[in-house]
Amino acid sequence: MEPEKVRAPNIRDVARLAGVSYQTVSRVLNDSPSIRPETRQKVLDVIEAVGYRPNQAARALVTSRSRTIGVLTSQSAHYGPTTSLNAIETAARDAGYRLSVTTISTADYASTRAGLDYLMSQSIEALVVIAPQVRVFDAIHELSVGVPFVTLESTGRDPGHSLSVDQTEGARLAVRHLIDLGHSEILHISGPQDWIEAEARMQGYLQEMNEAELRTRAPVLGDWTAHFGYYAGLELLRFRDFTAVFCGNDQMALGFMHACREMGLTVPGDISIVGFDDIPEAAHFLPPLTTVRQNFVEIGRRAIAVLLGELGGQPDQNHTPITPELIVRASTSRVVVR
Structure with a gap:
């Protein structure tokens, strides 16, 4: 024989245990200012004790608000x-x-x-x-x-x-940091062309480089993945006519770091790298990644x-x-x- 299912408490159960009408319980649930503080607290104590959960769909019908x-x-x-x-x-x-x-x-x-x-x-x-x-x-x-x-x-x-x-300002912070460190040949690996954030970060790179009167290069369009950062790094590092890279996100920066190690280069001794986002793992990359944090x-x-x-x-x-x-x-x- 199957055990009898326990019925979830309803609004009338709360009213009975609190010694009030179910309309009063409803007013408490809807935060009505007409309820006396002691009555409100008594109802809330019963709700907590019995584990009552209001039916959101039913409340929406009564209040015309779905919350x-x-x-x-x-x-x-x-x-x-x-x-x-x-x-x-x-x-x-x-x-x-x-x-x-x-x-x-x-x-x-x-x-x-x-x-x-x-x-x-x-x-x-x-x-x-x-x-x-x-x-x-x-x-x-x-x-x-x-x-x-x-x-x-x-x-x-x-x-x-x-x-x-402000994605553009974040990119400018990243590039300005590299310029302040003496870097003048700075690459940018961007996100996908149709992404709003990728375009804004690309504009930040171009604006900061132009303001410093430094040579800009056509950004490399990526796909946000570490996989892309790695293979882009293997290709770009064959020529190594740059000293720093601003990557459009932290994952591509991680892939680029991998490529540097594979080609016998050190970060930041040979190449400085900045990412964007400050993902939780960024502080534990090897080396820990300089990046732009979004709140x-x-x-x-x-x-x-x-x-x-x-x-x-x-x-x-x-x-x-x-x-x-x-x-x-x-x-x-x-x-x-x-």
């Missing part, structure tokens, strides 16, 4: 987008919201439209868009979103809705703050790009004159 923020993101397992999503989820949860996330398989208009339609069918109250390609944001602006939204993009084309780390926690906090401000009728207009930080470690040193 849900939608996230439209692209297919990507890269450190930056994934960490941004984690930071947004934490900030949303701290504010009493949950996320509904949908991933678009391609960056075309139809896929973006389908993803947005799905999120709107979930009665989301606000929207965050995380995508690497400009055309996704073009599609978003062509569609009628209908809820407060913020995009994590660094193009600067829509300052009223965008929020990002993904702050991105998540501010994205949710902007949306909550709009939902509450008090728009937060602080869309100023977040300044990244140069983290100097052992992969860079002063240029050696030979």
Whole structure:
């Protein structure tokens, strides 16, 4: 004979144990200001004791609020987008919201439209868009979103809705560091051509080199992987007419370090290397990697703050790009004159 299933406590159980009406419990759950503090605490104590969990769908029907923020993101397992999503989820949860996330398989208009339609069918109250390609944001602006939204993009084309780390300034910090160490022949290994962050970091490299009146080289277009950094390094190091490399992310920097070791070169004795992102492993590369750190926690906090401000009728207009930080470690040193 199968054991009888234990029924989860409901709102009427809480009301009975607290000695109040179920309407009072509902008001406590909806944070009504009309509830006396001692009554509120008594109900909360019972909720905690019995492990009651409100039915979110039922609450949405009663309050006309889903307490849900939608996230439209692209297919990507890269450190930056994934960490941004984690930071947004934490900030949303701290504010009493949950996320509904949908991933678009391609960056075309139809896929973006389908993803947005799905999120709107979930009665989301606000929207965050995380995508690497400009055309996704073009599609978003062509569609009628209908809820407060913020995009994590660094193009600067829509300052009223965008929020990002200043990718261009981060790249300039990296290149300026190498120039200050005496390097004048500096290569840049970029990310994919259609990625917003890759383009911004490339522009930062070019701007800083031009401002220092140094020779710029055509950036090498990569794919963010250590595999690419390794094989690009094997090819570029055959000529070695440079003393430093600014890699578009830490993984490509790792691959380039591997190529240096394989060709009998030392980092930073022969080649100085700077990455971008400051992934958790960067401090443990051999040698530890000089890189640019992005504050993904702050991105998540501010994205949710902007949306909550709009939902509450008090728009937060602080869309100023977040300044990244140069983290100097052992992969860079002063240029050696030979």
